[in-house]
Each structure stands twice: as structure tokens, then as C-alpha cells.
Amino acid sequence: MPELPEVESVRRGLSAWLTGATITRAQVLDARILGTTSARNVPAERVVSFERALEGVRIVSVERRGKYMWMPLAGDGLRGDSVAGGSETAEVDEWALAMHLGMSGQARIHEAEDQLHPHTRAVFDVAGPAGVGQLRFVDQRIFGHLGVERLVPGVAGVGATGTAGERRLVAESASGAGLDPFEGGFSVPVVARAFARKNVAMKTALLDQRVVSGVGNIYADEALFEAGVHPAARASRLRISRIERVLEAARDVMARALEVGGTSFDALYVNVNGESGYFERSLQVYGREGQPCVRCSTPITRVVLGGRSTHVCVRCQKPQRLR
Numbered sequence: 388m389p390e391l392p393e394v395e396s397v398r399r400g401l402s403a404w405l406t407g408a409t410i411t412r413a414q415v416l417d418a419r420i421l422g423t424t425s426a427r428n429v430p431a432e433r434v435v436s437f438e439r440a441l442e443g444v445r446i447v448s449v450e451r452r453g454k455y456m457w458m459p460l461a462g463d464g465l466r467g468d469s470v471a472g473g474s475e476t477a478e479v480d481e482w483a484l485a486m487h488l489g490m491s492g493q494a495r496i497h498e499a500e501d502q503l504h505p506h507t508r509a510v511f512d513v514a515g516p517a518g519v520g521q522l523r524f525v526d527q528r529i530f531g532h533l534g535v536e537r538l539v540p541g542v543a544g545v546g547a548t549g550t551a552g553e554r555r556l557v558a559e560s561a562s563g564a565g566l567d568p569f570e571g572g573f574s575v576p577v578v579a580r581a582f583a584r585k586n587v588a589m590k591t592a593l594l595d596q597r598v599v600s601g602v603g604n605i606y607a608d609e610a611l612f613e614a615g616v617h618p619a620a621r622a623s624r625l626r627i628s629r630i631e632r633v634l635e636a637a638r639d640v641m642a643r644a645l646e647v648g649g650t651s652f653d654a655l656y657v658n659v660n661g662e663s664g665y666f667e668r669s670l671q672v673y674g675r676e677g678q679p680c681v682r683c684s685t686p687i688t689r690v691v692l693g694g695r696s697t698h699v700c701v702r703c704q705k706p707q708r709l710r
């Protein structure tokens with residue numbers, strides 16, 4: 388599943404292509420992409436209103452928090468009453484096209500005459516500063532999602548003075564997501580204190596998108612290894628400095644992954660040009676069960692924690708250290 392570095396790679400590609408561009412036509416080829424994995428029956432009217440809401444609008448920017456991505460919209464094409472649950476008095480710039488890659492979603496930039504991939508679920512014709520082309524959403528397993536959403540104030544970060552910072556506008560589906568480690572208002576000490584109040588395994592705390600967003604299974608395992616903390620260690624029993632070390636490691640490892648375009652955990656993750664990242668070559672524990680630890684040569688162990696495959700070096704990652 389794409390995590391922060393992969394979604395950010397896609398966001399950068401989309402931003403270069405789509406900022407300031409107008410959507411001249413929106414076409415949903417498979418209505419299920421507007422639903423959710425638990426509600427895939429999407430009425431035809433919703434497809435029509437989704438397409439109408441987007442035609443003629445301008446993409447202001449491409450934004451991201453954690454694994455959530457959205458494009459704030461401006462222009463006359465948007466009408467509040469054409470959006471599910473919307474009001475007719477809504478300001479045009481209060482809406483965004485939300486795009487969640489899910490497990491296997493791809494956002495691809497194409498020429499209009501390029502052959503259509505069989506798993507293409509939606510096509511947006513765009514014209515803007517970067518030229519004329521198509522944004523295509525390809526999703527084999529349809530765990531991804533597209534929707535027109537309201538912009539709402541998100542979770543607050545930490546301001547310059549250490550008090551609560553500004554609440555950035557985010558797509559409604561991202562309203563419960565905590566700041567990700569790449570955001571300016573993200574504070575390692577503040578998040579570490581939030582972790583310390585949780586009587587859960589460190590890995591579980593890292594995967595909880597409400598506290599810190601963007602970290603998924605791969606980078607959680609990598610961050611815990613780098614910090615020398617066992618994934619099952621109780622957050623509430625760790626020294627604050629150890630928790631801070633894990634958060635710093637998460638930020639570092641994701642920054643390094645972003646530099647090389649992310650991790651191609653399966654063939655489906657590609658950037659907007661169809662290229663895969665190659666951070667999987669630098670993974671130290673994830674997917675390395677039975678292979679020697681890069682630091683001590685102990686074979687890496689795979690355990691299941693909270694239903695997730697977890698990779699650990701039992702020698703480098705000490706089970707528990709009391710505060």
C-alpha cells in the first residue's frame with residue numbers, strides 16, 4: 388500500500404502537471420471508484436453529479452497530508468448542489484477533488500490518444516500551463532477512491548511559539564488525520580508525548596493515522612529497526628527519548644525513500660509517468676524474513692502484530708526498556 392513517500396511522489400508529479408489546469412471533461416468509467424470498499428453500489432445520479440461538478444473547474448493546487456491527497460478547486464463549474472450533501476451557497480473554493488490511491492490506485496498523466504489501460508476507472512481531460520492531456524485513475528483492485536469533498540479545518544499542528552498552530556484546510560476525509568512528519572507544524576516532542584499516553588504496541592501507535600499520518604507497514608518496521616525499538620514495546624512504558632528516536636527515524640527513512648521515488652512494494656505502484664521507485668533495495672528489515680540483519684547478522688524474524696506482518700531483528704530491537 389502506498390505510504391507517505393509514494394503518495395508524495397505522485398503528488399509532486401500531479402502538481403507539476405495540474406496546478407492551474409482546467410478540467411475540461413470528467414468521465415467515470417467505473418462507478419465503483421466513487422464508492423468505498425464497503426459500499427460499491429454507486430447510483431448513476433452520483434456519477435453524473437460528480438462529472439458535472441468537475442467540468443470547467445480549475446485545479447488550484449495538489450495537496451497531501453499523510454496518505455490523503457486532494458486538489459482544491461476554483462471556478463464556475465462547481466455548484467454546491469451538484470455535490471452530495473452540499474449546499475447551494477457554498478463558496479466555490481471550499482471544495483476539492485479527493486484522490487486516494489488505496490492499495491493499488493495509480494494517477495497517470497497521458498496524451499489523449501494513448502491506449503486506455505483496462506483498469507482505468509476515471510479520465511479527466513485537462514488543459515493548463517503544462518499543456519493539454521489526460522489525468523487517468525487506474526486501479527486494478529478498486530480499493531482507491533475518488534470524490535468531490537468539502538474542505539474543512541484539519542487537525543492543528545504546533546505553531547512557532549509551541550502553542551497550537553493554524554488549522555490547515557484539508558479534504559473532509561482527511562479531517563481526522565494527524566499531521567505527517569513532513570509538515571511544518573509537526574512536532575516530535577508533542578507527538579511523542581501523545582504516544583506515551585497510549586498503552587499499545589509502538590507499531591500500533593505508529594500506524595494510527597490520527598496521531599501521525601503517513602506511516603504504514605513498511606516504514607513503521609524500518610523506523611523501529613533504525614531506532615532499535617521492538618515493534619511490540621508498549622508506548623506507555625518507553626522513555627520519551629526512545630519514542631522521539633522512533634519518530635525521527637520515521638521521518639528520516641521516509642525522506643530517503645522519497646528521494647528515490649518511494650518503494651515499489653508491488654508492480655502497481657508507479658508515479659504519474661508510470662515509473663516505479665526503488666527504495667525497496669534499501670529496506671533493512673521489511674520483507675527480509677530469514678535474511679541476515681544488516682547490523683548483527685541475526686536472521687530477521689517475521690511476526691504478526693495487530694494483524695500486520697512485522698519484521699524485526701530480535702537482537703538489535705530490545706523488547707522493552709522501562710522509563
Ligand SMILES: [Zn+2]
Binds near residue numbers: 683700
Ligand atoms: Zn540485528
